[in-house]
Amino acid sequence: MQTMKKFGCAALGLAVAMLMSVAPVRAADTVTIGTVGSPSANLWPLFIAIEKGFFTAENIKADLIYIPASAPAIQQVAAGSLDISFSTGLVDPIRAAEQGAALAIARFEIQAPPYALNAKSSIKSLKDLKGKVISVGGPKDITRLYVDRMLAPHGLKTGDVDYVFAGATTARAQALLSGAVDAAILLPPSNFQLESQGFNNLGLTIEYAPELAFSGTMANKAWAARNPDVIRRVLVAHAKGTEFFYDESNRAEVIQILVRLSGQKVDDVEKAYDFFRKNNFFDRTGKISRVKLNALIDALVGLGDLPARGNVERFLLPGVAQLSD
Numbered sequence: 001m002q003t004m005k006k007f008g009c010a011a012l013g014l015a016v017a018m019l020m021s022v023a024p025v026r027a028a029d030t031v032t033i034g035t036v037g038s039p040s041a042n043l044w045p046l047f048i049a050i051e052k053g054f055f056t057a058e059n060i061k062a063d064l065i066y067i068p069a070s071a072p073a074i075q076q077v078a079a080g081s082l083d084i085s086f087s088t089g090l091v092d093p094i095r096a097a098e099q100g101a102a103l104a105i106a107r108f109e110i111q112a113p114p115y116a117l118n119a120k121s122s123i124k125s126l127k128d129l130k131g132k133v134i135s136v137g138g139p140k141d142i143t144r145l146y147v148d149r150m151l152a153p154h155g156l157k158t159g160d161v162d163y164v165f166a167g168a169t170t171a172r173a174q175a176l177l178s179g180a181v182d183a184a185i186l187l188p189p190s191n192f193q194l195e196s197q198g199f200n201n202l203g204l205t206i207e208y209a210p211e212l213a214f215s216g217t218m219a220n221k222a223w224a225a226r227n228p229d230v231i232r233r234v235l236v237a238h239a240k241g242t243e244f245f246y247d248e249s250n251r252a253e254v255i256q257i258l259v260r261l262s263g264q265k266v267d268d269v270e271k272a273y274d275f276f277r278k279n280n281f282f283d284r285t286g287k288i289s290r291v292k293l294n295a296l297i298d299a300l301v302g303l304g305d306l307p308a309r310g311n312v313e314r315f316l317l318p319g320v321a322q323l324s325d
Contacts, residue, residue, distance in 0.1 A: 035087055044258060057237070095300065290324065
């Protein structure tokens, strides 16, 4: 009996020692992520990273918040209400950083504009838009820049059309569906949805502005400086989502993720997947093209929004963003 007692005490002591030797599980790092509008194809890698557990694998809890438009999203990142933003139009953060806002670009996401300009069935060409009402993201939104680029070769200039503003693709699509506007610049799969209902596709932005990168990841500079390992893990998870998207064996699963989140029809989402994959819209390098960044900055200089190109690295997140030629 005494031997059994000694054995029991020894076993208990061993169990306690083992429990004490196990390192405590560290709580996941919560990252407040902002993005513009509502679920659409440009957010695919982010949705995949959340749905497939890539953020969880990096011990990140992604708190995703939708913001109505790009400008307020940038304001919230700069103010620290958001730690980071994904798939944000690049011109707003460049303008904000030029004015001293505490945010910077961490990486490019979509390296060319994936928009279509859709119009009522009675409008057959870009030339027919003279005197018409077009819905774009904002008066200085990158979507306005894209539409200006599309209209110019067809003899239309500022003043030949009327612009109205809605920050999200879904809001612009609804305005066109309701007849409130004559045309709207839309992201997939909304453009395919409207085309299936008889609206015309007047052209793709990639045909008119292929050198203008569309979106990127922005971070609050103070938050990023305090959390260099956290932002590294966030970008690793997002990159895994991008690679998962490009693996064609995942096509059906990737499509179902966006169907579930966006409420769009399978046929429209399938077209969006093929469109994004065929054109290699999602950047896989993790680096920022100096050529494309300079093209954006030069466009803003031409609009009078920036005084000069200068040192482009002033717009990039130190220690994180990597330039490539």
